[in-house]
Amino acid sequence: MEAFEVEGGEDHLLAAENGHSPDMKMEVRHLTKVSDKDVRILNRISLDIPRAVIVGMIGPSGSGKSTFLRALNRLWEPASASVFLDGVDICQLDVLHLRRRVGMLFQLPVMFEGTVADNVRYGPQLRGKKLSDNEVHKLLALADIDPSFDRKSGGELSVGQAQRVALARTLANEPEVLLLDEPTSALDPISTQNIEDVLVKLKKDREMTIVIVSHSIKQIQRIADVVCLLVNGEIVEILKPDQLSEAKHPMAQRFLQLSS
Numbered sequence: 001m002e003a004f005e006v007e008g009g010e011d012h013l014l015a016a017e018n019g020h021s022p023d024m025k026m027e028v029r030h031l032t033k034v035s036d037k038d039v040r041i042l043n044r045i046s047l048d049i050p051r052a053v054i055v056g057m058i059g060p061s062g063s064g065k066s067t068f069l070r071a072l073n074r075l076w077e078p079a080s081a082s083v084f085l086d087g088v089d090i091c092q093l094d095v096l097h098l099r100r101r102v103g104m105l106f107q108l109p110v111m112f113e114g115t116v117a118d119n120v121r122y123g124p125q126l127r128g129k130k131l132s133d134n135e136v137h138k139l140l141a142l143a144d145i146d147p148s149f150d151r152k153s154g155g156e157l158s159v160g161q162a163q164r165v166a167l168a169r170t171l172a173n174e175p176e177v178l179l180l181d182e183p184t185s186a187l188d189p190i191s192t193q194n195i196e197d198v199l200v201k202l203k204k205d206r207e208m209t210i211v212i213v214s215h216s217i218k219q220i221q222r223i224a225d226v227v228c229l230l231v232n233g234e235i236v237e238i239l240k241p242d243q244l245s246e247a248k249h250p251m252a253q254r255f256l257q258l259s260s
């Protein structure tokens with residue numbers, strides 16, 4: 001966990017500064033985004049993300065959490081040499097290949113036309129691979145959806161079921177990293193717990209690396225191994241979930257007090 005220790009100073013000088021460490025799945029170095037109106041949305045963020053951990057990102061609204069997450073699979077184009085996957089600059093990778101390896105789940109699931117099975121088959125089919133019924137059922141079961149749902153149409157599903165099908169669809173690409181942007185904010189507590197259980201299982205059983213943005217500090221405390229606090233486009237604290245009350249940054253403290 002050493003790589004998470006905050007060194008202080010202008011940014012966090014983590015292991016990424018000293019070359020790629022094989023324990024690190026992703027490394028972010030001085031990631032910056034400036035808006036068209038010259039506002040700094042992200043300000044020189046550096047972070048090492050070890051493999052097979054769940055990293056929670058929390059912070060006030062507008063602090064840059066989604067923007068940070070979206071850089072990791074190039075939903076916007078970061079500067080070259082600012083985001084690395086297994087030590088390779090993601091800007092050098094084919095973008096579709098990158099997005100298969102670094103999958104993303106959004107706040108609200110969007111079902112594609114067709115059945116649940118069609119949705120799950122979508123990604124592999126783009127690469128000319130047709131998943132068997134058995135493979136589809138296994139992916140649905142992994143995402144905690146009853147395999148008998150395979151013939152339902154996407155429109156018949158509740159939001160919670162659709163989110164789990166969207167998860168199965170993402171998992172069909174066999175991602176190594178999963179990015180989640182408030183994936184349970186539209187779900188009831190039971191669906192939320194189901195998704196959380198799946199995430200913890202994916203980390204343990206498949207060594208998946210997971211970065212999750214959430215407004216729920218309780219959720220982050222339940223599932224994350226480490227928590228990054230983002231304020232005004234900067235990571236101001238990196239803490240273990242049970243140390244959140246020890247945050248020192250005044251804005252982070254205020255945010256945590258008001259959110260708990």
Ligand SMILES: Nc1ncnc2c1ncn2[C@@H]1O[C@H](COP(=O)(O)OP(=O)(O)OP(=O)(O)O)[C@@H](O)[C@H]1O
Nearest residue numbers: 035036037041059060061062063064065066067068
């Ligand atoms: N493409 C863009 N152009 C200009 N400004 C943007 C762009 N994308 C995001 N922003 C601004 O950047 C800031 C950070 O937005 P972002 O959505 O990343 O924050 P967030 O922490 O995820 O917020 P929330 O918790 O409300 O979802 C906001 O002020 C937003 O208005």
